[in-house]
Amino acid sequence: MMVFYRDLPSPASLFSTYASLAGTIMMIKPMIHTIIPQPVQNFVVSYLKSLVGSSRSSTTLTLVISDMKGNEGSGIRRKNELYFSAQTYLSSKISPDASKLRMTRDPNNKNVNLYLSQGEVVSDVYKGIQLKWLYLAGSKKTSTVIDGGQDNEIVNSECYELSFDKKHRDLVVNSYVPYVERKSKVIKNEARIIKMHSYSSYSHRWESVNFEHPSTFDTMAMTHKLKRSVMEDLDRFIKRKDYYKRVGKAWKRGYLLYGPPGTGKSSLVAAMANYLKFDIYDLQLASVQGDANLRRLLLATNNSSILLVEDIDCSVDLPTRLQPATTTYGAPQGSTPLTLSGLLNCIDGLWSSCGDERIVIFTTNNKEKLDPALLRPGRMDMHIYLGHCSFEGFKTLASNYLGLSQDNDDTHRLYPDIKRLIDGQVLTPAQVAEELMKNEDADVALEGLVKVLKRKRSESEKCNDESKRMKMIEEDIQD
Template sequence: MFSLRNFPSLASIFSAYASMSGYVMMIKQFVEMTIPPPLQNYIITYLNCYFVSTPSTLTLIIESQIKNGMCNELYEAAQVYLSTKINRDASRLRISRHHSEKNVKLYLSNGEHVSDVYQGIELKWRFIVVNSEKSNMVDECFELSFEKKLRDFVLNSYVPYVERKAKVINDERRILKMHSYCNRSLTWQSVKLEHPTTFETMAMNKELKRSVVEDLDKFIKRKDFYKRVGKAWKRGYLLYGPHGTGKTSLVAAMAKHLKFDIYDLQLASVKGEADLRRLLLRTKNSSILVVEDIDCFMDLPTRLQPMSHDDSKGTETLTLTGILNCIDGLWSSCGDERIVIFTTNHKERLDPELLRPGRMDMHIHMGHCCFDGFKTLASNYLGLSHDENHYLYPEIKRLISGEVLTPAQVSEELMKNEDIDMALEGLVRALKKKRAEQEKYDDDIKKNMEKLEEGEET
C-alpha cells in the first residue's frame, strides 16, 4: 500500500536535482572543450533520427503564379476542381457572379479546408492568402496534404486526375473571356466575352468565310504535325481593310469558333520589351493575341536604326523588331494552340518584316459589303432567309457591287426601319447616293488631271 512515509522529502528531491544539474553542466563543458562544433552538430542530428519522431504528412504548395509571373495552370485547375467539392459545413466562402451569368460561384476563403477522397485515400486541401508587403500584391496558394508514403501516387495519379476533371468542368461551363492589360499591376484583367458575332452572322464573302473556317479547323487538328516538323503550334493572321468592314467582328467569330480566350494587347500602354515579355508569358494556351491597328506602330525604331538621345540614357524603348521577336520566339515557344492576329486599315504602310512568310500565315482582306454579306445582314436584321428573293434584291445586287458601303454602313441602314420593304428601299437610296458621290468624285479627279496635263503642255 502506498504511504506518504515512503515518499522522499522535498529537501532530498531538490538536493538530487542540484546534483544532477551539476553533473549535466560539467558534462556539457567537457563536450564543448573536447569535441569540435561540427562534430557536435553531426552527433545531435544522428541522435535526432532515433529519438525525435518525424512528421508523416507531406504538404504540397500550389501557388497561383510561378517564376516570372507566369500563370500556374495547376493552381487554376485546383480552383475549378475544388469549387465542386466545397463542404456545406464551410464557415467562410467567397461568392461572385458576372452580370451575364445565372448562377453564383463559390470559392474557398482564406484558411478554409476541403477534404477529398480518391481511390479510397483521403487528401486535404487548404486555401491560403498572403499579403506581400514588398510588392503590395496578394499571393494566393493551395496546400495539399497527405501521407508521405503516398507522394508518388499523388503526383502521378491524383494530380493528373484533378487536371482532367478541371478540364471537363471548364468545357461544360466554358465562358470565353476578353483579357486587357493593366498597366499598374502588369497583369491581365478579364471580362466575359459577349460579342454577338459568329461565322453564321458574319457579313463577308462566302468563299472567304469558308476558307477562314477551314484554315482554323486545320490548324487545331495539326498538333502532331507541328511537333513532328519542329515548329511552334502557332498561326498568324493579318486582317486588313477600311474602318467598319468587320475586322473586330471576325476576331470574335474566330474566338467563338475555336472556344479561345482573347488577349487584347494595346502596345501604347506597354513601356518596354521587358514588360511585353512578362505580359506574353502570362497568357494561356488556346488563346488569341490581338494587336489592333498595327500600322500605328510602324514609326517604332528597329534595332538597326540609331536610338534618339533620350533613349540612349537608359530608358527602355519598345522596338518593332523587339515586338516581333517576342511574339515569334518567347510567346510561341512557351505554349500551345496560340493564334496571333494583327489588324490594320492600311496594309501598304506595314513593314515588310511584318509580312514575311512564317509570321502572318494568312492575309484576310476585309473589304466593302458584297451581295453575300448583304444577304447575311438582311437575315440578321430583317429575318429574311438566304434563299428568299425580295423584289429589290436584283437592284441591290447591281448597286452594291464595287466599293460602295461597308458592312457597318449597311447594318445602320437596315436598322432604321423594322418594315422589310421600307428598310430595303432606304438601303437602295443610300447606295444610289453613295454611288453618285463616288462618280462625282471620280469626275472631279479626272478634270483636275486634265487641267494639270494642259498646264504642262503650255
C-alpha cells in the same frame, strides 16, 4: 436425429451466457490494447483485410489520381491536371440516384457545378470495359524542412480511384484516359466564359472582364468562301499540336486583318474567339514600357488565347535597326524602349515558344504602311482582306437585322436593285448595318438603303468623271 423443445436451453440461460461472453470481451479488450502495440494491431488488421480483398478482387487494378502532385517533404506541390479533367468528366456522369454531392460555383463557368462527394461511385463503360470511379478525400500531417527547422502542416488531399479488370490496363491508360481528357476539354469549353484581358499600366498586370461580344461566323457579313477558309484554317491549327512539335515550330498562328474602317475586323476577332472559346489579350503597344516589359506581359498570358494588336500601323512608332530608338513614354530612366525587333522576337522568336495554342492577330486599315518585317512569311500566316459589303454580305446583315431569309436572291422585291447597286466599293458592312437599323419594317429599311446606294453611286460616278476630266486637261497641257 430429432431435437425436442425440452433439449433447447431456456431464454434465461441464453441471456446469461451472452452477458458473460460480452463481459469477458470487455475485460480482455483493454488488456489487448495494453499488451499488443497499436502498430502491431494495425498490421494484423490490414493483413487480414488484404487477404480478404485479394481473394475477392485479385483481377482488379485500381489507379489513384490525386489532386496534387509533388515530392514528399519537398514543400512543392502542383495541381494534377489529370485529376481536374477527371472531375469535369465525372460531373457529366453523375447518377440521378446519387445521395450526396458537392456544389461549387466557378467564376469561369456559367452554371453551378456538381461533383462527387466522399464515397460516391460512378460507373462507366468504354469499348465494352466496365470501369468504376470512387471519390475520396482526407487530410494528413506533413513535415517540411525550412532553414534547418521543421515546419508541420495539415494538408487536405482529394483523389479518384479508377478500378477495372487488370487485363485492360493498356487500353485504359493509353485510350480511355486520353478520352476522358478530351471530353473534359469539350465540357469546359461549353461552360466557359471568355475573358477580355487588358494591361493596366497602374497595376502592371493584366486585368480582365467577361467577353460577351455576340459576333459569330454566322452573323459576319463575309462571303461564304472566306468564312469557310478562316474556319477551316482555325480547325486545322487546333488539331495540329503533334504536327507543330514534329516539325519544330511553336504551336501558334498569326493572322493579319486589313481593310478600310468599318469592314468588320474587330467583329471577326470576336467571332474567332467565340468559335474557339479563347480568351483575348488586348495589347496596347503604347502602354508597354519596353522590350523587357513586353516579354513579361506575354509570359503572363494563358495558353489557348488570342493576342490582339489593333491598328498596328498607328498604335506606336516602333524603332527599327535603321531608325534610332527613343525612350518610350512612361518607361523608367535608362530603360530600353519597345522596338520592332523586340516585338518580332516575341511573335516568332525564341520567346514565342513559351506557350501553346496561341493566336496572334494584327489589324490595320493601311497594310501598305506596315514595315515589311511584319509581313514576311512565318509571322502573319494568313492575310485576310475585309473590304466593302458584297451582296452576299448584305443578305447576312438583312437576316441579322430584319429577319429576312438569306437562302435566295429574290427574298424581297428590292433585292435585285440592291444586288445591282451594291457591287463594288460602295458601302462598308458597318454603313449597311446602320441603314438597316433605322427601321424594323423591312420595306422601309431596304428602301432607305436603296436611296443611299444610289446616292453613293452617283457621287462615285461624278468623282470618276472629274478624275477623267482632270487627267485629260493634264494631258492637253503636256501636249
